[in-house]
Amino acid sequence: MARTYTTRNEAIRREIIEAIESDGAHSDQYDIDAIADRVLGDYEEGYALTVGIDEFWGIVAENKI
Numbered sequence: 742m743a744r745t746y747t748t749r750n751e752a753i754r755r756e757i758i759e760a761i762e763s764d765g766a767h768s769d770q771y772d773i774d775a776i777a778d779r780v781l782g783d784y785e786e787g788y789a790l791t792v793g794i795d796e797f798w799g800i801v802a803e804n805k806i
Contacts (some may be wrong), residue, residue, distance in 0.1 A: 745787030752788035753777050761801060772804040 746752040757776055758768045779800050782791045790797065 743789040743791075745789040747788070749777065749781065749784075749788050752781050752790075756781065756790045757801075760797070770806055771801060772806055775804045776800055 744755070746755065753773060757773055757780065761768045761771060780790055780792045780797055782789050792800065
């Protein structure tokens with residue numbers, strides 16, 4: 742079951758920024774909003790990650806600044 746968040750900002754911080762930084766990278770080197778647009782569901786879906794791990798990291802790599 743995917744973790745859901747009440748705000749988009751919380752989902753971005755917990756699911757994207759923390760994942761990138763736990764991998765040893767700096768989140769300011771990525772277009773976080775573009776990543777969020779592709780990997781997070783909307784309010785009706787509870788702001789949850791909607792892609793698998795491999796797809797997530799592929800999207801992160803595509804959005805390196």
